[in-house]
Each structure stands twice: as C-alpha cells, then as structure tokens.
Amino acid sequence: MFLILVAFGVCAQDYPESYMCFKTNTEMKIDGLLSQEEWGKAKWSNKFVDIEGDAKPKPTYKTRVKMLWDEDYFYIAAELEEPHIWAKLKQRDTVIFYDNDFEVFIDPQGDNHNYYEFEVNALNTIWDLLIAKPYRDGAPAINAWDIKGMKSAVKVYGTLNDPSDKDKKWCIEMAFPWQVLKECAYQGRKPKSGEQWRVNFSRVNWDIEIVDGKYQKKINPDTGKAYPEHNWVWSPQGVIAMHQPETWGYVEFSDQAVGEKSMSPKKDLDxxxxxxxxxxxxxxxxxxxxxxxxxxxxxxxxxxxxxxxxxxxxxxxxxxxxxxxxxxxxxxxxxx
Structure with a gap:
C-alpha cells in the first residue's frame, strides 16, 4: 500500500459548452444553404475558440454551429468564415484534416468509449470513423465503418480553389441517422427528451500562401515544412487533442418544437x-x-x-x- 500526494490532472474548463437541441417537425432538405425556416429558429452556438482554450489567441475566423433533431436524424449546421476557401482531397475516408476541414465528435453514452468522428472538407469529401476507446488507451480507429444513410452538403460563398478573389464563408449541413448513432447509445436507442449526449466540433485551418496562382500551405523556412495547423473548437480541450471525450460539450435533446420557447440545458452535477x-x-x-x-x-x-x-x-x-x-x-x- 502506498500513499501519494499529487497535484496532477487535466482540466480544459470549469464546465464544457452546452446546447439545447430542439425538435423539428419539418422535413429538412440537406443542401448546405441553411435557408429553411427551422434553421432560422435555432440558435447559433458560441463562437469557436482555440483547442487549448484561453491559453491561446482567439481564432482568426469565426466558426459556429446549430443543431436540430427529429425522429430519424440528428441535424448539424456549421458556418465557417474564410477569405480563401480551398480543398484538394476527393477520396472518401482519406485523412481529411490534411485540408481545411470541419469535424464532428459524438459520444452517445458519455463514457469515453464507442464514439463517432466525422470529417468533411469544402468539396464535401467525408471521412467517418468509429472509435472503440481513445487513442491514449491503445485503440485504433475503425476506418472501414461507414455512417450508412448519413447526408451532407456544402455551400461555398465564393469560389473554391480560386486565389484571385476573396471568399466569404462555407456552410455545411449534415443529417446523422439515429438508426446508426443508436448502436453505441444507452439501451441501443435514440435519446429521449431531457437526455444529454457528449458532442464536440473542431475546425482545422492551415495557414496558406499563393504560389504560381495556386494555394499552398505556408512553409516554415526554418524547417522546410508547413506550419502547424490551427485547431478551433466549440468546447476547449485544454491540450491539442480532440480525443478526450470527457472535455466535450453537452447537447441536451428536447421534444419542444424549435422556436416555441427558450430553454437552457441542465447542468451535470457530477x-x-x-x-x-x-x-x-x-x-x-x-x-x-x-x-x-x-x-x-x-x-x-x-x-x-x-x-x-x-x-x-x-x-x-x-x-x-x-x-x-x-x-x-x-x-x-x-x-x-
């Protein structure tokens, strides 16, 4: 038997970000436009921050999300401001964060195990993964797994891969089927009203420069390699590591129709x-x-x-x- 006195631990924030996800009774069209009335009723999340939190400067460009749900899907909309929108990767299930990308992480039971990751670039090329347990615990990502029935669309407000002009933003609309997500959920079902899932979002953004009329990642002259990417997230992790589900945000699902009244998520006392x-x-x-x-x-x-x-x-x-x-x-x- 041993007694150890320590001051050791990881703390990203006093309490993670949280969001009240209301229900929609309207069939959602997944086109990236976010023009349906239901999206207009849903509130935007707080703007993304650096993955390390207040220890680092605020992100250069604004990123925010909205969420809705119905009996069949968990809907996510994202808006990413960006003056130079580019993407190269076109092969599904390649490493999408080598481009600028948007990422979704979902841990249905909030137990750090059996969670989902989804990445998409401005070409709407996707990479979806099932992860049995965090990388720190020795589990590989299951790349062969696919989110069957998942729908996504990207709308670029500008011109993709054109350095001759300035762009405004790109928007992403996603519909994740409960039929798939429930496989790792409590009792093998979609959430009930009042229940919370652990969710987080990440935006990977590379510094770029224009060379011979094309975008390329900005090169550090001292190393000859690209500068490290920026990681901007909804709920900060405290370190440069997304695979800490315990520091993800809380999404509470409500049967209340979106836009009917304002409600705040419950706080996790534990x-x-x-x-x-x-x-x-x-x-x-x-x-x-x-x-x-x-x-x-x-x-x-x-x-x-x-x-x-x-x-x-x-x-x-x-x-x-x-x-x-x-x-x-x-x-x-x-x-x-």
Whole structure:
C-alpha cells in the first residue's frame, strides 16, 4: 500500500459548452444553404475558440454551429468564415484534416468509449470513423465503418480553389441517422427528451500562401515544412487533442418544437466528480509508467475507493447526484 500526494490532472474548463437541441417537425432538405425556416429558429452556438482554450489567441475566423433533431436524424449546421476557401482531397475516408476541414465528435453514452468522428472538407469529401476507446488507451480507429444513410452538403460563398478573389464563408449541413448513432447509445436507442449526449466540433485551418496562382500551405523556412495547423473548437480541450471525450460539450435533446420557447440545458452535477476521476486516471497511468504498478492509495479532495491488480485499476467516487461513478485503466467512465 502506498500513499501519494499529487497535484496532477487535466482540466480544459470549469464546465464544457452546452446546447439545447430542439425538435423539428419539418422535413429538412440537406443542401448546405441553411435557408429553411427551422434553421432560422435555432440558435447559433458560441463562437469557436482555440483547442487549448484561453491559453491561446482567439481564432482568426469565426466558426459556429446549430443543431436540430427529429425522429430519424440528428441535424448539424456549421458556418465557417474564410477569405480563401480551398480543398484538394476527393477520396472518401482519406485523412481529411490534411485540408481545411470541419469535424464532428459524438459520444452517445458519455463514457469515453464507442464514439463517432466525422470529417468533411469544402468539396464535401467525408471521412467517418468509429472509435472503440481513445487513442491514449491503445485503440485504433475503425476506418472501414461507414455512417450508412448519413447526408451532407456544402455551400461555398465564393469560389473554391480560386486565389484571385476573396471568399466569404462555407456552410455545411449534415443529417446523422439515429438508426446508426443508436448502436453505441444507452439501451441501443435514440435519446429521449431531457437526455444529454457528449458532442464536440473542431475546425482545422492551415495557414496558406499563393504560389504560381495556386494555394499552398505556408512553409516554415526554418524547417522546410508547413506550419502547424490551427485547431478551433466549440468546447476547449485544454491540450491539442480532440480525443478526450470527457472535455466535450453537452447537447441536451428536447421534444419542444424549435422556436416555441427558450430553454437552457441542465447542468451535470457530477461533472466535478468526472474531472477528478480523469485526474486520478492520468495519475495512475503516470505512476504505472514510472513504477510498473498501479496504486491503491491516492490523496484526493473526494472520498475515493481504489481497487488494483497488476494490470488494472478501478476508482470510484460518489457524485453530487448520489450516483457512484467509476473509471478504469482504459478511461471508461460509468455510473451505477
């Protein structure tokens, strides 16, 4: 038995971004225009920030999203301001963030496991992935998986791949079928009114320059390589890493028709508990790397219980809601 006193952990924000997703009773046309009355009733999210949060400057260009849902789809609309819109990749399931792109991350159960990633560029070339657990826990992305029945469209306000003029923005409209998303959801179903899923959005934006009348990524003369991309997100991660589902935003689904009245999402009373579990997870990983074992005694401001074996651990904390929350060595979080 060991006692460790530490000040170690990852915290992106006091509380993630949240959004109330209202229902639409109108058939949505996926064309990228966002011109339907239902979209006009839905509120825009807060503008995106740097992935590291307040530690970095605000994004150069504005990005924001809206959300709706009905019995068949989860709808997402995105607006990305950009004076020079370009895209090259045309092959589905290639690495889309080598272009400027927009990305959607959905964790239906909020347990850090079995979540979805979707990327799209201005050519409407998509890359969809199913991820069993975060990369930090050793799981590969499942690239062969496809979101069957998913619909997307892009509208460019300007001229794509034309450096001779200035563009305004590009908009994306997406419809994710519940028939697919429910596979990783609680009880294998779409959300009920009042339930929340963990969701985040990312925009990858590269610095570009015009060479011989064409766009190319701006090259750092000291390295001969392109400057690193910018990562702008809805809910900040605290580090340059999107695959931390515990720091994604909260989307609450409401049966209330969009535009009828204003409502705010519920606050997750147990979010501080989940943050502490993640801090302890990272600490256990650090100690295992250094000492080759997990520890069953760690100092915490919470009353905790830890069970360990030579290769596994299970930490539990009672949350403000009265639920007992758990985390294991693969960063899976759940309650009983």
């Amino acid at each position: 979010y501080p508990t989940k943050k502490e579990l993640i801090r302890l997870y990272y600490l256990e990983k650090k100690m295992f790397k250094k000492y080759g074992k997990y520890f069953d005694k760690i100092t915490s401001d919470h009353e905790i219980s830890i069970e360990t074996t030579s290769r596994q651990f299970l930490i539990s904390i009672k949350g403000e809601s009265g639920k007992n929350w758990y985390i294991n060595q693969e960063s899976k979080i759940w309650s009983e």
